[in-house]
Amino acid sequence: MSGFVSLKKNVDFRRLYRRGKTCVTSCVVAYALPNRENVHRLGITAGKKVGGAVSRNRAKRRIRALLSEFLKTEEFGGGRNFDFVIVARARAVNCEHDKLKRDFYNAMRDALGQIK
């Protein structure tokens, strides 16, 4: 995995919700903000609306896999490091992979585009 660590503290989540650049799609909500660390950091939120423990774990796994894929693509230039918070919505559990991937990529492009 081309590296990121997990975002743990509630303070960090609140900072992203308040100041981060955001984009909403039907499957996910993405927040992004450049950080001063030398790694990317990722926090995933899957609330009770998503489902039970099985559903929530599945949503988190799908999103984590997509992000590691995304960080390796050409269009993500690199250079700076970012904090991400991805909120999983109920559809992220069972929808088609293509749709989730399209939504996720759109959300990330949009959020990162706002920063640049």
Next chain:
RNA sequence: GCAAGAAAGUGAUAGAGUGGAGAGAUUUCCGACGUGAGGAAAGUCCGGGCUCCAUAGGGCAGGAUGCAAGCUAACGGCUUGUGGAGGCGACUCUAAGGAAAGUGCAACAGAAAUAUACCGCCCGAAUUUUUUGGGUAAGGGUGAAAAGGCGAGGUAAGAGCUCACCCGGUGAUAUGGCGACUUAUCACCGCUGUAAACCCCAUCCGGAGCAACACCUGAAUCGAAGAUUAAGCCGGCCCGGCACCUUCGGAGAUUGGUGGCUAGAGGCGUGUGGCGACAUACGUUCGAGAUAGAUUAUCAUCCGCGACAGAACCCGGCUUACGUGAUGCUUAA
């Protein structure tokens, strides 16, 4: 009807964890095992281990349990039985002590709900349409429930008022059984239901939990000692004081790390004992232990088209959820 069990497979690409080496939050390389989610991991309803705290002994309060004998580390669990209920049957269900210790409650209906008299029946009185005093609980009607049932005697009419038989209860004796209980005889009684109302009786129960607990690191801070003048502050300088630095000791925070942590009241097989739960001997077998939390993502193929659902200290149960396929024995037609 019962019992016991399964909980899709294969391949490709990418990734994760674990071990080692470099590197030093990220990351690079190498290797191994083919390694890894449940029957309920769930609900957190009981019980136990383990840890810390409390504890002379006893009682009250509070809570739990409630047919018997057994099994078990223990249990509110399980086994085998007893009584009761259901089913043609295989079989299933049962929170099953006490209402004859006391208190409470019993809507509506009904005359009356633990004590009574609306209609009726009988006797008397007045009036002769009826009214009124008394007796009675056979009959009517109400209700979830109405004074044990039926027959005879008895009576003005009736009534366990008396008697025979039956039904039920309590007690005593005897029979069989370790026991719950069973069967029989005798005596007394005829008493509404409700204890998942209070209550009574018997038995049991200290509290909190792995975010327990132990250790390491040691921020601000306190005390003591020391050291440097080239270096901060106090006035121009020295001394001195404060701060800084070093050492020792105290106290130890949010955070962080390590242990606790997984081989166990374990699984499987065979033998022995037991109707059985289970016990025991021997043999054999095993390996998630994460810490924002891994145990996958995507595609292909296949078919029966994939239910309920995600370990968090560990075990024994209970309860609840669950698509499909399939096994054995038995019952009825």
